[in-house]
Amino acid sequence: MRALEFNDVSFTYKGSGSKALEGVSFAVNKGEFITLLGRNGSGKSTICLMSNGLIPHALPGALEGAVRIFGQEVRERSVAEFSKSVGIVFQEPESQLFCMSVEEEVAFGPENLAVPREEIGDRVEWALELVGMKGFNDRSPFSLSGGEKQRVAIAAALSMRPEMLVLDEPAYALDPVGRFELYSVLKELKQKHGMTVVLAERDPEEAVAFSDRLLLLEDGKIAGVGATRNVLRDPQKLSSLGIAPPQLSELAALLNSRLPGESFSFLSVEEAERTLSEDFFAQGRARRA
Amino acid sequence: MTVFVDLYTDADTFLHRLDPRVKIVAVVLLSLLALIIGNLVHLLVLLAFVLLLLALGRATLSKTVFALKFVFRIMVMIVVLWPIFDPSGTPVLAELGPVKITEPAIWKGVAMAVRVCCLATVWYILMFTTSQRDLVRGLVKLGLRFDFGLALAIALRFIPTFGVTVESITDAQRARGLELDKGAPLRRSKNYVAVLVPTIVSALRTADMLSLALQSRAYGARPDRTYLRDLKMRWTDALALAVVVTIFAIPAIAKYLLDASL
Secondary structure (H helix, E strand, C coil), rough: CCCEEEEEEEECCCCCCCCCCEEEEEECCCCEEEEEEECCCCCCCHHHHHCCCHHHHCCCCCEEEEEECCCCEECCHHHHHHCEEEEECCCCCCCCCCCCCCHHHHHHHHHHHCCHHHHHHHHHHHHHHCCCCCCCCCCHHCCCCHHHHHHHHHHHCCCCCCCCCEECCCCCCCHHHHHHHHHHHHHHHHHCCEEEEEEEEECCCCCCCCCCEEEECCCCEEEEEEEEHHHCHHHHHHHCCCCCCCCHHHHHHHHHHHCCCCCCCCCHHHHHHHHHHHHHHHHHHHCCC | CCCCCCCCCCCHHHHHHHHHHHHHHHHHHHHHHHHHCCCCHHHHHHHHHHHHHHHHCCCCHHHHHHHHHHCCCCCCCHHHHHHHCCCCCCCCCEEEECEEEEHHHHHHHHHHHHHHHHHHHHHHHHHCCCCHHHHHHHHCCCCCCCCHHHHHHHHHHHHHHHHHHHHHEEEEECCCCCCCEEEEEEEEHCCCCHHHHHHHHHHHHHHHHHHHHHHHCCCCCCCCCCCCCCCCCHHHHHHHHHHHHHHHHHHHHHHHHHHHHH
């Protein structure tokens, strides 16, 4: 069973003249980290909102095709039911935290699911620890920084023990420090916890280091999909879709174009450093010697 | 934050530790008491008791003055205006055309001012010894529907957020040349439309997002919702409640019997 399956999905928001999604088909396997890339209006948010049933249940419109979330057709279950298996984090840090303390915020989901009290306490501590917000229990969400707010939003989703986490441009309103904090948490979720993650982004700089696959979107249609490394071999394609290519893939493309025979591809600074110092510069030194 | 000041003051006193339910019930009873008794001496006794509570909660003078400044003004107005508009009783102390100043009216005005002071102080004690979180929790435990409690909590939680929104919109409009403090009153209020409209739009957008966030977190999934933190009545809470009920009951019953015998 797949975590998420879109089969020829088209969607038009109620009152809108144009399709937000058109003929979109893709699937996410359990444990996979997939990053959706595209400019504003490319359909990233629509896919995110469909992944836990907010579309079509809370945001009505004309939905064609089949969306399956852990095997369940999206129209046949309520958002509350999907919330047990899918956690979602939105763009705006301020408007998705509505409780008067961090602890209440993280406990809100499990409380609604009538989880026993002791277990809620354990889950709150576990989730806050995971996102690096331990000890912030009694703080008001209003008093937190953007990065802290988004990490609390992640903890609030994780405390419901979902199998899949969906994040709709979570770094949108964050400063560089906030971005760094957020991506450290996402990296840990992928590498230590094997969480299934669907991430929508406009700037893939950090996410490519641990995304299994990239899905490119343009005007509600899929413009490309594949393993992260393969998609990044063509940085110009990303640029043409309005996505800033990661600096490392631009570097690799530049090296490859200047050095016939080389086919570099870097997903992280560490990888670039290792490859270049071991292979490339070593060969150069050998040649000069 | 200039737009809103949360009256709650963090401290570890008997009043702060008291179960919020007991505090809410106590405040309602003491308010009723202030409304029932009309005798100035009795009201002064009640005021003394309320001020004792204020001291027990270790209220700081500056914050108390800040919170009750408005009430002091109203008290002065009552003391001044009551005798002017109440010509009842004798002896008449002064007479100026249709205005008759009588001695009982002066005392009535003072009593009314003390009553207002009691009411305001009692509620102020509740607000400065109880965090908003405990207040909402207490109301829900006293029988307020959970969704109403949540709405109240969200309203309180978003007051500072909207304060920030209003500030930044005001700054943005000022940067574009909007002069909010200039011109005649009508013109000035017209200028505020430029702040009001974006604020309302922003509020509606936030409300939309909130509804999505609430649904995504299984809001309303089950009627038998659990709570991480529960309120527990300790013997001190029970004792405090008993004391307040007694303080309320004795004058209330006395007043009832008195009224019945007349």
